[in-house]
Structures are given as C-alpha cells and as structure tokens.
Amino acid sequence: MTTEAATKAAGTAPAGGNGRFATGSRLERVLKAGHFAVTGEIGPPQSSKSEKIIEYAELLKGVTDGQNLTDNQTAIVRLCSMAAAVHVKQAGGDPIMQMTARDRNRIAIQADILGAASLGIHNLVCLTGDHQTFGNHPGARNVHDIDSIQMVQMVRAMRDEKKFQCGQEMKSDEPRMFVGAAENPFGDPFEFRVRRLAKKVAAGAEFIQTQCVFDLNRFEQFMKMVRDEGLDEKVYILAGLTPAKSAKALQYMQTVPGMRVPDELIKRVAGAEDQKAEGVKVAVEMIQAFREIKGVKGVHIMAIAWESIVPEIVEKAGLLPRPRVA
Amino acid sequence: MIVAEPKPIAEVAELIKAGRHVLVVGCGECVTVCQAGGEKEVEILASALRIQWKIEGLTGTIDTQTLVRQCEPEYVVELAKKAKNADIILSLGCGVGVQFIAEAYSDKWVVPGLNTTFGGGMVKAGLWEERCGFCGDCVLHLTGGICPIIRCSKSILNGPCGGSQDGHCEINKEISCAWQLIYDRLKALGRLKLLDVVQPPKNWRTARDGGPRKFVKEEAMIE
C-alpha cells in the first residue's frame, strides 16, 4: 500500500458529514452528523471473567457513542480486547477495539482485524503500546513489527483498497473499520506533535482520541497548532478526560510518562471537603471547556476504576440524551 | 564493535568447576576495547579463579592465551597446542568467538565467560552504548544518522510514541528518546521534511527475523 494511496484514502473520509458512512459504526454516524461525541473505556480483567465487562457495557451504552476496550494496557496480560469487544456488542454496546503494535506482527494484526470485522466490531484504535517493561511480563520479546501509523495505513488499505499489507487482494468481505489513533498533546517534542498528527491523518486516521487532558492551556496551544495546519477539518479529535477520584490519584498520574498534571489542579482537589465530588466538578468543567475549543469534536472519558461515575458526568455536562442517528 | 560484559565470577566458576585443565582464551579485538575479555581481563579472571580453586580445594590448572581475534580460523588454530591439554575451554570472546572456538575444537567442552550484548561504541571512558540494530537494511539516511531500530525501544519508524517526555524514553530516564534526537538533528540540519513521509512497514527479512545471515564476497573467495 503506497503512501499516495493512503493519502487519497484519507481524503475520502469527510469530516463534515455528507451522509456517506464507511462502516457500521455508531461513532462514525454521530461524528459525521456533527454531534459532540462521547466515548467511554472499559479495561478487561486479568482473568476469563466477562461479567464486569458486561456490567460496564450496560452502564455505558446509553450514555456514550462507543466504548473502548483496552489491549493489554500497560503490558499487563488481560482478557483480549477483541473478546471483550464481543461481550460489549452482545450486551448492546458499540465496542471500539484497541490494538497495539507491541504484541502482534502484521500477520496477526490483519488476521485479528478480519476476525473482529466478522464479529461485527466496527471501530479500531491503532496504538504503539506501552513498553513491556511496564507490565507483568517484562522479559517478553517485544514485537513492534509495525508502528501505529503503519497500522492505520494498513487497515485503511484493507478497507478501501481491499488489499492486504503485502499487496495481495482480498476477494470479498473486506473489514469495514472506522479507524482511529491516539495522540498525546503533552508528549515531546511538543512542536512535533502536530506534524505527527498530520502524519496519522495522511496515513488515514479518521478519528483521534487524545491522552487525558489536565493542562487545558497546553491543550489549547496544541489545538491552535492543529487548526493552523487545517487538521481539524480532516480528522475528528476527541479530547481525553480522566475524572480524578482524589488528589492522590492526580499525584500518581503526574508520574506516568507522557502525562501533564498542573500542581494547581492537585491543590484544588486536595483542598476540597469532598474530593470525589470536586473531581466530578472538575471533569464537567473540562468537558464544557472542550466544547468551547474549535476542532474538538468529542470527549473520550477514561474512567478506569471509576466507570460508575461516567453517567453522572455525561449528564451534568449536558450531553444527555445521546443523539439518535441513522 | 561488539560489546560484551563479563559473566559474574560465580557463574563462570560453576561452568568450569568440573574441569581439571581449563584454558581461558581472550580476544584482541572488540572485547579488548570494551575491557571485558582482552589479555588483561583474561589474566585477572584466571588468577581470581585459581585463588577460588585453591580456597575450595579444587586441584587443576587454569592456563591462558589471548588470540588476535577469535572470529577467524587463521588465529584460532594458534590455540591448538594449549587446547590439546585442556578439558574445558573458557572463551572470553564475544558469542561469535566462542562459537568459532567450539567449532574448531569440537571435541572440547567450550563455555562462554561473557554475555555478549550489543553493537555499539564508546561514549566516554568506561561507557559503551548500543547503536546498531543489525537490521540489514540501513535507514540512517532517513533519520540524520540516528538508528530508530535500536535506539528507539519500540523500533518505531514514524516516531516518537506518546511516552516521549523531556527527551527521555518512557522506559528509563537514562535512555534518550531516539526520536527526540532525530527531530533535533534533522531540525538543525534543516531537513525536518523527511519526517513528514509516512515510512512503510519494514521488511524484516534482512534482519534476524529472516534467519541466520551471511555476507559473500565472490572476488575474495580464492580457495
């Protein structure tokens, strides 16, 4: 799959909504209809137990347009994102399958995409993946056959050109995935982040979910650079949000590579009588701020270990009921 | 050059303890430069092991010889006389050297005294760092001379990943983010446009993924 073809393919995914849908994804329909989208996240368990996944799917399906299933997040072995996505689908949700480049080579990735599509999964987020030294199997061989940008390009080619990465044609039933990627507005080099986003768009990314935002100023700077490049017209950007349960939780997040948490925010939550309630307030304010920023087309709420709070936040942010789309 | 580190003495002692005539072999090339298996290190290790054998009441001899390099049969044959009397040969060469010796003296038990780690060079006295990923299809012209295969912990070709912060790799603050280095270098050279190109997936056939490799130069095959 050539770069030119990928760019062409990217160009045919309109950001304004002309009614043409590439996949069966609800998220795609919501975004193309011009609504402010809401997505949630479910972290599968470190066991074969599906009950909690189904429980969260029930909780999130009415208040979000899609639910991400993480893929061995932080390189800790968990129930795989594809199986989790199937559980969510069976519970009536709209799964967004995450896939990292860390654990699978291009053969396995393409096979999994075919499998996911055959199971009715319509959304895919292509990620590089946390390094395995962070997880519980640090001695594992890391794969990284391709990176996240190459993965985006590959999936788009499978869908729009009906071609495998090797160039071989698919006879029929190509996987129709709505393809997304992640971006970290707070990673370094800062000036390069937008160029990298442009690369993801050129490779064919249709939507972007950002790392959770705590530093609104920096995020606004980032979005301005995005708009200056005209990227807000080419890709749907969903700003990431993690509601903080406590000041301690925020302090922990400060230590995670690639995250920026302003000290004032920690002070604010620490100083509150009811830290949880303050955390919810902060989250709602964030969403309101996101809606004011031109180019932000939705919010991606990552409330791992606090999934139950998502309906309250979405409601208080004035985003209920979720729109009906064709 | 190939960089290797000495195995812990306890591990080496275990490998040779059944021997009665041990021959410790050094190499005059890479492992001399990284001070892991050259003549000096061979003598030091042999002396230390002799002291340990004496303390533990083990009888036997620990002899030494250092070759110009172990990865060339022309020099490996020079080991013949001492190897004849040895029952265990402890090679302080890199993994390549150990194997050449084992092949040349296939009736002897040959064990490694080093852990061969990477292809790299000296950054400052006493510090050697990995630089080359041995991928077989060099892309250094795309990155301003910084290898993304091995200096990036995830071998990304369209970097950086989201974990790059303050110029460090997410896995360890002591490791520079290769893509930060690449960005800085290309920026200084006025070639940032190179990074706008979406690099396609790498063909790993030329790397170890394609199986053991070789290099043939016809005009040098005189025999």
Place this chain on the structure above:
Amino acid sequence: MSTVTTEEAEAGFVPKIVAFCCYYCAYSAADLAGSMRLQYPPTIRVIEVPCSGKVDSIIILKAFEEGADGVYVAGCLEGDCHFLKGNFRAKRRVAAVKKILDQVGLGGGRLEMYNLSAAMGTRFAEIALEMTRRIEELGPSPIRPETMAARAEAQGEVNQR
C-alpha cells in the same frame, strides 16, 4: 575462613603484607618513618613503584594468589599525584579487586588503598600498624603456600589409607 598450621598457632600468626608504595609520596614517607626511627610491625614488604597508578589489578591478584595475607596500595593524596591521576586509577582498581576477592571467597578486607604525602612519616607507620592489626584479625590467607602444602600432604595420607 582460614586454616592455621600448628607452628603458626604456637608462634602466633605473623602476617605477610605487601605494600605497593609510590616513589613520590608513600615510599618517601616510608623513608621518613625510618629516619624518624618510628616503630611499626615487620610484617610489611614494601615494593616501590613509580606511581600507584602503575599497580595493575593483576599484580594485586598475583600477590594474593601466591599467598600474601594482605596487600595495600599507597599513593599520593588525591589531587597531588605526581602523574596527576595515577592514584585515582589505583583507587578504582583496588575497589574492583576488592569485589573480586569477595566473590572468590578470599575477602576484600585483605586489600586496601591509602593516600598520604611524603611528609607523613607518622601516617606511614600508622597505616602499617592498622593493616597489620586488621590482617591479624582476619587470620592468615587460606591459600598460603605452607597451608596448601600441608593440605596436599594430608590429602596424600588420606589417599594412602
């Protein structure tokens, strides 16, 4: 662990300590100690070297391999080395060999690095005494030639029985 022969037990253990002393400082200090008629144990065998940095790790190990009970390297005060950094090299080598001695079971305590100036005759004597006491405490090297010979003989007797 250390084995003491019967003769030694009766005579009281007399350490054999090798002292590598640099010409510019430590050896001069030794001379000065001599002219000052300072008393220090006769356990020290002084070996003059042009610089403590001349003492390579292998030389220290050889001394121990051949049965020395203790070894020390004495060089100039840090910053005053006649060859600028020789004593720093010696310091690092001594530290590395101490580790090796621990790993092979002889014990890094038998080796030390000292720094002194040519004017410090008293210090020289002090070091000699300090090291002697330390080695007396640690006991004779388990691989002294006499000990090794006695062990071999005993083994021979066992084999004959």
